[in-house]
Amino acid sequence: MGNTNTLDKGMKVYIKQEFEKVKQENCQRQYLKISEVLKLQHPENYPFSFAHLGILYMIDTQKQGIITMQNLLHFAQVCMRNLKNVQPYEFQSQLQGLATSLLLEHIVKNNIQQLCEWFMTLLMNDEQVTIFQNIQFVKLETVQIMYEICNLKVMSNIDIQQFVDLLQQSGEEAGLMSLDQEELDEYIPLETCQEFIKNFLNGFKSLMTEIGYVN
Numbered sequence: 001m002g003n004t005n006t007l008d009k010g011m012k013v014y015i016k017q018e019f020e021k022v023k024q025e026n027c028q029r030q031y032l033k034i035s036e037v038l039k040l041q042h043p044e045n046y047p048f049s050f051a052h053l054g055i056l057y058m059i060d061t062q063k064q065g066i067i068t069m070q071n072l073l074h075f076a077q078v079c080m081r082n083l084k085n086v087q088p089y090e091f092q093s094q095l096q097g098l099a100t101s102l103l104l105e106h107i108v109k110n111n112i113q114q115l116c117e118w119f120m121t122l123l124m125n126d127e128q129v130t131i132f133q134n135i136q137f138v139k140l141e142t143v144q145i146m147y148e149i150c151n152l153k154v155m156s157n158i159d160i161q162q163f164v165d166l167l168q169q170s171g172e173e174a175g176l177m178s179l180d181q182e183e184l185d186e187y188i189p190l191e192t193c194q195e196f197i198k199n200f201l202n203g204f205k206s207l208m209t210e211i212g213y214v215n
Helices: 009-022 053-059 069-083 088-109 112-124 140-149 160-173 190-210
Strands: 130-132 135-139 187-189
Touching: 009 069, 053 069, 053 088, 053 112, 069 088, 088 112, 088 190, 112 140, 112 190, 135 140, 135 190, 140 160, 140 187, 140 190, 160 187, 160 190, 187 190
Parallel strands: none
Antiparallel strands: 130 135, 135 187
16 A cells, blocks of 8 residues: 655644544544545645545545545555645646546446445445335435535536435436425435436546547
């Protein structure tokens, strides 16, 4: 996983402090869930957002849908090695470019389905599904995470409520829920989320192919 000894002591301390700060209070587990990862604060001189599919894919080297301390230390080491001389104002764009290239490399070598499964694992490790009439549902908090990671405000110019409405309508059209069921107002069918992620990643691949990033 690389030699984290190349990181200075201050950076290691910072990462460890952030890790413990966002982890659920009194929790003994040695990893972060995605909702906690999104609360991590970047170092002052290295501004970027964790809400980026490529960056999360880059951090989760084992593709288990959880983020360990070692994952974060290794990620920092990779950033230091590849982006050491990048100015703060361009750090996020350079990091996102690096992470996106790694994501595209996976798509070329493997397939969309593996990526979909990893994305769903990332989400499902954050919450337990809820069962209504033998159908699996997820809460709107999970939908919010999907919305942020996929950057839909920018990519699709829709707000979170529009996204929720779209997913619930899709769920109803697929016969998975009824919009008249008030008890499902705060839920989305898991199958609908899986289908969205598959379509989103296929659209991403098509876009990258169209502009010449993927052959």
